[in-house]
Amino acid sequence: MKKTAFCLLTVFFAFPAFADFSLVRDGVSKCAVVRPKGADPAEIFAARELSAYLKKITGAEVNVLRRPDAQLYNIYLGTADNPDFKLPDKAKALISKLQYDGFALYSDETGLYIFSKEKRGVLYGVYEILKRYGGIRWIHPGENGEYCKEKKDFSIPNLAEADNPSFKWRCFNLIAAGAMKETRLWMVRNKMTPGRSFELYLDPALDAGYECFYRLIPDELFKTNPELFGLYNGKRMPQDGMARQPCTSHPETVRIMCENLVKILTANPKIKRFIIINNDSPSWCECENCKKLDTPDEAERGQVPTRYWTLINVLVKAGKAVAPGVDFFGTAYQTYHEYPGGVTPTRDAVFMPAYNARCYTHSLLDETCIHNARFRESLKKFQNNGMAVMTYNYYNFLPCMNRYYLPVSHRIAGELKMFHKAGHIGWMDEVLPYDGDFLKGRDSKMWQYNVLDMYIRVQFLWDVDADYDKVSEEAGNIYYGKAWPAMRLFRKKLIDLYENTNAHFSMESLMWEHGKCLTEYGSKEELERLLAEAGKLAEGDAELTARIGLDKEAFEKSFAGAYKKYVAEKMPSQVAAAKRTAKDDRDNLKYADHVSGLPMKLQFLYDDGNLYACHGAAGKGAVLELIVEEKKHVIDVEKAGMTAIPLDSVVDGGVCRVAATLTKEGRKFKWNGENSLSDSANTRLVSFGNLPCVVNGDFANTGKLERIRGSLSFAGPLKIEPDPTARIGKNVLRVQGTNGLLMAGLENLYGYSQNYWKPETYKGKLAIRFYARGDASFSLRFRDSLGWQKQWFEYNAPRSVQSPEWTKIEWIFDGSVLKGSYLSFLMVCSGKADIDDFQISKVQ
Ligand SMILES: [Zn+2]
Ligand SMILES: [Zn+2]
Incomplete structure (x- = not known):
């Protein structure tokens, strides 16, 4: 623990004018921690943590006892229903106020009582006492992430309060590493739900499932019963880990999956949460019976929500029969983002959407974000079906799966408030841990780059009504110390730019797109100046200097690097x-x-x-x-x-x-x-308007066969040539020969790109317009994607030019003929001509 005299802390934590009960006085213990008979590992750990941290803060040895000591002030830990746990009458009124793994704090002259309904709640109560009256904070995992002010006295006032979390489930899904001891400890100390296989004293199997089809029906059965497994290209295939799905329409497959689920649940009575996701692959069985489950509409687009929920309904029913207290989660993922057309999802399942292509610049519930409209629509349908919701988030994996430097805690805090108001019961974020045995090549500084944001966001899981400025001010002061005045401004500016840039950042955004955040005049220079100022303020403090160094490194790698690329290659006209x-x-x-x-x-x-x-x-x-x-x-x-x-x-x-x-x-x-x-x-x-369209006045974004979203690429006898008589800009696109190809991915036109979705907006019309001069002919084709298949759609309305003057060429294309959700455009041109002032836009 870092025992620095952070005098600032006392400013933020006003201690009561006079404390009623002394736990430690002048460095001498006046208290004992009393743990109840038959204590659970969580309660044993809570007692150990309380005693250890009282010692860290005050230096006093505080004993953990089985029975109260009449000479001392006793701190009683336990669950309210433990017959060995005797509450004063006045404290009993608090029991009915407890929810989830919340805790109650009660103190009078007979002692301090930290109690809960769930055993884990006792532990959170202990941390609350340590935070509130000991001033301790766990800013990041590991010992040097702990902060408190050493003091000789530790006392508490009269207490009578119940403190409940805003969400039942407050989770990180830690990936890519094992062990992760410090990360897991940090999570519980910040009152999060322990993650899967949290082996440290607490509910070892609290959380189970995930991509688990292959565990519910093992591939060993393939030898004797290939018919239970998926049909692919006419052949039954095993799952091979997570490469494929089993045949989920076969009654025997379903029976075995239910049987194994029941086995897991009965063998592990501590499981409280079971998440049921398909093997992590979009390939589903192609047999006739499986295909029959899909509605015609789903089948046409290669979607499987009805298949998925048909199976989940049966699995959840079997699970609930033996483990009624367990929360079962069904997801929205890969090829089943949508609400199923052929089956009603069971209300016994919690809906856990993993909208991996959603926009994270804006809240999922922000009605002004066009990109998220389809996800809001899906979410609404599941909620209207009466299902509880816990979102699964990928805040840390954009752009394009990169671990990045992202000032997202402000957005998350706001979003959590909205989720809470909408009745969500949980929130999960996919995270690369701070520590751990990383898989080869997956080592990461993700958390190290985003220390403050990681800390701030989780504070809102317990209390969505916490004050963002207060939380961030306190954490910033601790983490950046004397460099905070500059880092505060730096963060404020970066958050402002990130949240107010005209872009929708998702897992599918490209790295350079983030460079757009720095297009506000002078913003990059201002951010760099503030970082330099922070570096100066940190001078003489090696640890602080290293922290500012991490910010600098991350900023240069991400935003500044992306901006450089953006200016050099993409700056649009x-x-x-x-x-x-x-x-x-x-x-x-x-x-x-x-x-x-x-x-x-x-x-x-x-x-x-x-x-x-x-x-x-x-x-x-x-x-x-x-x-x-x-x-x-x-x-x-x-x-x-x-x-x-x-x-x-x-x-x-x-x-x-x-x-x-x-x-x-x-x-x-x-x-x-x-x-x-x-x-x-x-x-x-x-x-x-914000509807992106392809406009290539100067072909500034045009590259030869380079795939750039929302802009053009070309192949064949086409060339960008400078020409003073260009219709617009300095360049024209010159055609000289046959079968020149001009291409554009139009997914961005509708504000989304993932090819899993029904394109309601395709019902509108598209105008494809450009000017040409010379002697040439032009024809159009569109590539229409149906789920994972792609097909070309020929648009038979050729156009031609035969004039030395700039001549307008135009198609108005009715998008409703397309069935897919991903549209690429391709124009074939032959002859000798110049093309300029090209645009594709949506027309009313
Ligand atoms: Zn099948
Ligand atoms: Zn958005």
Whole structure:
């Protein structure tokens, strides 16, 4: 334990004016810990922890006794129903107030009583006493993550309170490592539910199941009974670990799975939670009986929610019959995110959605996030079915499964409040532990990079009403010490950028997309300056310097690195303006891109008749000239403000062209430097609305066969060529030959990308427009994905150009003919021509 005199702590933990009962005085123990007869491992551990930490804090030896000592002040630990545990009459009223593994604290002259209904609750009560009256904090796992102020006296006031957690289940799913002793201890000390196979004194088999089909029907049966296993390409195959599923429509398979589930439950009566997930693979049995379970709609799209829940219903019924107190969890995962069309999921199961492609920038319940609309819809259906909910989260695995530096505790705290209000009973986060025997190649600094965020988020699992600023202020002071003033500002800025960038970060976001967070003018420099300042403040303190070093390293690797890539390769000439829908324009602006390229802050909003330039302060006498669709507007930008620019026509998903020049301190700044204001190279396309569309004015994002989401790639006789007579920007796309291919993944057009979902929004229409000159023909194809299969959809309406003048080519495509959920576009072009000003957008 770090015994530093953190004088700051006393500021945040006002001790009672005078304490009524002394546990330790002048370093001498005045108390004893009394553990009840027949104590459970959790209670034994609670007594040991209390005694050990009283000693760590005060130096006093506090004994753990089986019987009270009349000479001392006794601390009684136990569950309320233990006949050996005698509560004063006044304390008994607290019993009915206890919920889940909550605890009650009661003290009078006869002693301090820490009691609960669940045995684990006693332990949480002990930690509460140590935190509240001993000032101890466990900021991160391991001894150097412990903080407290040494003191000679430890006393408590009169207490009579029940303290319940906001969620029944407060979990991390620790992955990629074994052992993880310090991480697990940290979890219980921060009042989390112990994770699976928590072998340290506590409920060793509290948590069971997970991807468990292969354990419910072992592959050993394959030799004698191949018919119980999945049919793949006409052949029965064993599960081979988690590669495939068994044949879940075979009655004998189901019977064996139920039998084994019952065996596990009866052999391990301590199991309180059983999670039932398929073997971790989207391949399901292809036999006729299994396929018959899918509704036609599910079958068409390769989805299996009805199959999954048909099996779960039977398993949960069998499980509940022998273990009625166990919570059984059915999930939404892989190819069964949706609510089943052919069966009603049992209300005896807790619904645990693992929406791995959800957006984590916004809360799942935030109605303004388009990306999460499908997940909200699924969740609502399960909740309307009367099921309890515990979400499974991947906050720590974005972008693209990378362990990253993410300021997400603020978002999580807000989301937990919303989840609690919506009646959720639990929350689980997939986490790489702080310590442990990592599997080869899976070692990680994930937690080390995100110490403060890991700590802050879990405080809200116990108490969703905790004050975010207070929790983060206290933890920041402890962890960053004298460097906190700079780190506080750094974190505040980074959180603000992360949560207000016009992007939906999910497990599927690409690394460079996170660079978008630093597109606000001056933000990167400000963050770097604050980190440098923190480094200076930490000077002379090796431990603090190392901590700031971790932040620097993580920031450079992630946000700054992503930004560098973003600027170098992806900086778009298209920026999104956000619609003015919310009352507060700050809420609208989080869905507007920052316009880069000028030394000032600039974003756009729009409504039916106007474009609004929202700008930061650019300094004394600064003037911004905007040319919007050929009309010039001069805006005084000395101070921050918003200017309305009337527009003739605004269509959601459409675009307008804007050129800009900033005059500041006698200097002129333009988006593209050397060109004149009216030059196309100084023009940005401002799109109306947050619906991403493909717009490649200058082919800035176009790469040869490079797969970039939401932008174009090409193959064959196509070339990007600089041309002063370009329709827009500096470049044209030149076709010279036959079968040139221009491609784009359009998944982003609808704000989501995972190919598991029914594309309700495809019912709308798509406009594919560009300008061409020369002599060429063009035809369109779409690739439509049905579940895991892909198919090409031919769109037979060829277009051609035969003119030296820029000629508009356009298709209006009816998306409702598509059945899949992932749409790629492919245009075949042959001839000799130039293409420019390309865009794909949704039309009303
Ligand atoms: Zn089958
Ligand atoms: Zn979102």
